Amino acid sequence: MADRDLIHNYLNELAQRLPAGTVEELADGLEETFQHHLRSGLSPADAAHAAIAEFGPPAQVTTAFALQSPGRRTAIALLATAPVFAALWGTTLITTQAWHWPVPPAAAAVFGTTLLIVAVTLLSVARSKDPRTARLAGPASVALILLDLGMLAIATATPAVTWPMALAIAASLARTALAARNLPRVFA
Structure with missing residues (x-):
């Protein structure tokens, strides 16, 4: 026995x-x-x-x-593509003079804070060797999808679409679709 x-x-x-x-x-x-x-x-x-x-x-x-978990793989993929999104949306914000967009300062602060929390969470998941931490990739992915949708809503309300904005919109749509498709595996 x-x-x-x-x-x-x-x-x-x-x-x-x-x-x-x-x-x-x-x-x-x-x-x-x-x-x-x-x-x-x-x-x-x-x-x-x-x-x-x-x-x-x-x-x-x-x-x-933990190293093979879908949450960790998702976190790594989202972090690896983050510089591209930062460049695309940063260029868009500069070329369209986003400081003139009708976005309340409090909303911009909440957006920035949420983005920072998502980035820190994804970094924690990517570096962790604990499978329980990988579960945080699910809520972080949902928050990132909501942030992308928010940027898309604000960007499409601007009077002129620039080529950087068109690229940023296409990239955010693709990331939103891929992240949403991956959610069942991340939450499993």
Whole structure:
């Protein structure tokens, strides 16, 4: 029975670090590996130790899942494209003299603060080795979609569309569509 206790304790430790569905999949794989070792002639205790050794320490398993999580991949993709969006929208704001746009200063401050919070959140997700942190990519993606939609609404209300604005609008539409399509994986 010590073999089952070893496996049970190992899975409990993983359950504290990983989503339940992930732990269930790992439990199935761990059981298969345990059974394989039993069939190869190991004692139950040795089979349990061998199966756990193959899977690796809980911290290593957790890190592997965090590094491959959809939330982390999304955060990295959004951060990698951020300089392009900053250049496109920055050029747009300068060439259209955005300081004359009918945007209340409080709204601009909320927009900027929200953008900063989203950027910090995505950076935290991208650098984290904790799968629980990767879940923050979902709300950050939603906030970024809303920020893009806000910029699109404001930009399309301006009297003249410049070529930088046209590029920025196209890029924001593409990012919004891709981020929205990715949301189910990020929130899963």
